[in-house]
Amino acid sequence: MPTKPASPLLQLLNLQVSYGGIQAVKGVDLELFKGELVCLIGANGAGKTTTLNAIAGVLPLAGGEIRYNDVKINAIPAHKRLRQGIALVPEGRGIFTRLTVEENLRMGAYSRRDQDGIEADLEKVYTMLPRVKERLAQVAGTLSGGEQQMVAIGRALLSRPKLLLLDEPSMGLAPLVVEKIFEVVQSVAKEGVTILLVEQNANLALEFSQRGYVMESGKITLTGSGNELLADPKVREAYLGEVA
Amino acid sequence: METLIQQVVNGLVIGSVYALIALGYTMVYGILGLINFAHGDVLMVGALTALQTMLFLMGVAPGMSPVVMLTIALMVAIPVCMMIGFTMERLAYRRLRNAPRLAPLITAIGMSFLLQTLAMILWGRNYHTFPQLISTTPMQPIEGVFVTPVQIFIVVASALIMIGLTLLVNKTRMGRAMRATAENHRVASLMGVDTNAVIAFTFVIGAALAAVAGVMYASNYGIAHYGMGFMPGLKAFTAAVLGGIGNMGGAMLGGILLGLVESLGAGYIEHLTFGFLNSSYQDIFAFIILGLVLIFKPTGLLGERVSDRA
Numbered sequence: 196m197p198t199k200p201a202s203p204l205l206q207l208l209n210l211q212v213s214y215g216g217i218q219a220v221k222g223v224d225l226e227l228f229k230g231e232l233v234c235l236i237g238a239n240g241a242g243k244t245t246t247l248n249a250i251a252g253v254l255p256l257a258g259g260e261i262r263y264n265d266v267k268i269n270a271i272p273a274h275k276r277l278r279q280g281i282a283l284v285p286e287g288r289g290i291f292t293r294l295t296v297e298e299n300l301r302m303g304a305y306s307r308r309d310q311d312g313i314e315a316d317l318e319k320v321y322t323m324l325p326r327v328k329e330r331l332a333q334v335a336g337t338l339s340g341g342e343q344q345m346v347a348i349g350r351a352l353l354s355r356p357k358l359l360l361l362d363e364p365s366m367g368l369a370p371l372v373v374e375k376i377f378e379v380v381q382s383v384a385k386e387g388v389t390i391l392l393v394e395q396n397a398n399l400a401l402e403f404s405q406r407g408y409v410m411e412s413g414k415i416t417l418t419g420s421g422n423e424l425l426a427d428p429k430v431r432e433a434y435l436g437e438v439a
Numbered sequence: 440m441e442t443l444i445q446q447v448v449n450g451l452v453i454g455s456v457y458a459l460i461a462l463g464y465t466m467v468y469g470i471l472g473l474i475n476f477a478h479g480d481v482l483m484v485g486a487l488t489a490l491q492t493m494l495f496l497m498g499v500a501p502g503m504s505p506v507v508m509l510t511i512a513l514m515v516a517i518p519v520c521m522m523i524g525f526t527m528e529r530l531a532y533r534r535l536r537n538a539p540r541l542a543p544l545i546t547a548i549g550m551s552f553l554l555q556t557l558a559m560i561l562w563g564r565n566y567h568t569f570p571q572l573i574s575t576t577p578m579q580p581i582e583g584v585f586v587t588p589v590q591i592f593i594v595v596a597s598a599l600i601m602i603g604l605t606l607l608v609n610k611t612r613m614g615r616a617m618r619a620t621a622e623n624h625r626v627a628s629l630m631g632v633d634t635n636a637v638i639a640f641t642f643v644i645g646a647a648l649a650a651v652a653g654v655m656y657a658s659n660y661g662i663a664h665y666g667m668g669f670m671p672g673l674k675a676f677t678a679a680v681l682g683g684i685g686n687m688g689g690a691m692l693g694g695i696l697l698g699l700v701e702s703l704g705a706g707y708i709e710h711l712t713f714g715f716l717n718s719s720y721q722d723i724f725a726f727i728i729l730g731l732v733l734i735f736k737p738t739g740l741l742g743e744r745v746s747d748r749a
């Protein structure tokens with residue numbers, strides 16, 4: 196494990212998010228250091244998606260603070276957070292179904308102006324995701340779920356993120372495809388991109404992650420290294436389907 | 440036979456104008472799910488601003504060539520309408536993005552009244568003669584079929600504008616951002632798109648098209664007044680629905696088709712009703728079409744979905 200620098204890349208301080216008066220995230224503290232792969236697990240409705248959306252800037256906060264690179268970014272709109280390096284692969288993939296695959300990928304590079312860099316990054320994505328390359332001219336809505344997830348990840352990478360937020364990339368996909376997606380996630384992490392991964396598939400997520408947070412009803416209830424959490428009886432019972 | 444060709448020519452001319460207006464409706468609907476009922480009145484402001492500019496120029500430079508004068512009039516009318524489109528979105532519609540659907544609709548109707556009333560205060564209630572700067576002397580390319588230079592100008596200019604717009608939306612970075620925002624605001628913003636700016640841009644483009652259409656419409660009929668936007672606005676809305684609202688190709692197709700149906704209908708309505716109705720009833724065709732489309736194919740000819748965006 197790399198030695199941790201003094202200050203985290205991302206820091207949530209008492210983060211609170213509400214939907215019309217109903218609190219979905221009730222004071223979450225979380226930190227993420229540069230180069231880490233950390234997962235956030237929890238049952239349905241725990242508030243994981245809400246947390247990621249708040250970090251990406253598409254949900255307003257009800258309280259608390261989001262700090263990125265040691266700067267409070269609460270008031271910065273989503274499109275500017277992306278420019279600062281925060282990319283979210285949203286739950287349900289958020290593919291532009293009426294755009295072609297290539298247009299979807301290029302949307303990821305929307306705020307970049309370095310044409311050469313964009314083309315080079317596209318090539319990199321094609322090598323990483325060969326299935327995507329065969330379908331560039333296809334309308335993205337016609338892709339399979341797995342292919343759409345690949346496009347969604349590739350698209351996020353084209354923004355050259357420093358912090359990548361992944362919301363249940365394995366959702367609804369066959370085990371083989373899930374494996375492929377986790378390989379991609381791991382190779383992205385190896386390149387130094389800091390990753391916060393939300394997963395239902397706790398077993399897999401914890402195996403791949405250095406650390407993990409467990410979220411229940413809008414709060415963090417447990418945190419530790421991937422292996423610690425994997426061994427924790429409460430986690431095993433609640434999320435790995437084991438009877439304690 | 441001459442009647443048929445003549446009505447097709449007339450239909451193409453008025454259809455091109457409907458198409459330009461329909462594009463403004465459909466682009467705004469595509470990106471916001473909003474029917475901007477004030478769109479026809481932007482057209483009216485465009486026509487009257489152009490008229491005012493022409494009258495001014497005729498006063499200060501009587502010898503100016505008509506083409507230059509028309510160009511200057513457009514150069515004034517277009518930015519004025521763009522500003523109105525921008526202001527409407529910024530002050531009224533933006534605040535209602537997350538409001539129940541009825542609220543922006545009622546606001547749009549209010550905007551329409553507001554623009555008409557302002558125009559009435561500025562230009563009075565009278566019909567104004569609109570200078571026909573492009574010749575309206577008919578030519579006869581075919582025996583018995585008359586085409587005027589202003590008609591040719593309308594068709595050619597509309598075609599060029601539509602080609603340009605299609606390229607803008609399909610080939611440029613801004614166009615991609617518009618299509619992405621139309622599909623999903625939230626995800627577009629996650630891609631770094633300033634969706635507010637894209638939406639404002641869409642309104643401004645639609646308003647510019649309306650300005651041009653207004654000048655064409657007034658040039659074609661030689662008349663302008665504060666209520667002139669209502670009918671072409673309603674018809675262009677029909678055209679947009681006919682083509683499939685939200686779909687740009689549909690708006691163009693719907694506009695041309697509506698123009699043709701209306702014009703052919705006007706040409707033959709006397710025969711069809713054994714003299715009971717005459718061509719002054721041509722407006723009914725638009726509403727018959729609107730009714731039929733809404734009953735039998737609410738998605739329109741090219742529209743694939745009417746579903747509400749979440």
Ligand SMILES: Nc1ncnc2c1ncn2[C@@H]1O[C@H](COP(=O)(O)OP(=O)(O)OP(=O)(O)O)[C@@H](O)[C@H]1O
Pocket residue numbers: 214219237238239240241242243244245246286395
């Ligand atoms: N748009 C919304 N409006 C109102 N309440 C919402 C909305 N989105 C989520 N919620 C509520 O907020 C809580 C947290 O939801 P969230 O989607 O963040 O959970 P999650 O941990 O991502 O769940 P899942 O594993 O099912 O994706 C839930 O109780 C949910 O019902």
Ligand SMILES: [Mg+2]
Pocket residue numbers: 243244245286
């Ligand atoms: Mg979720």
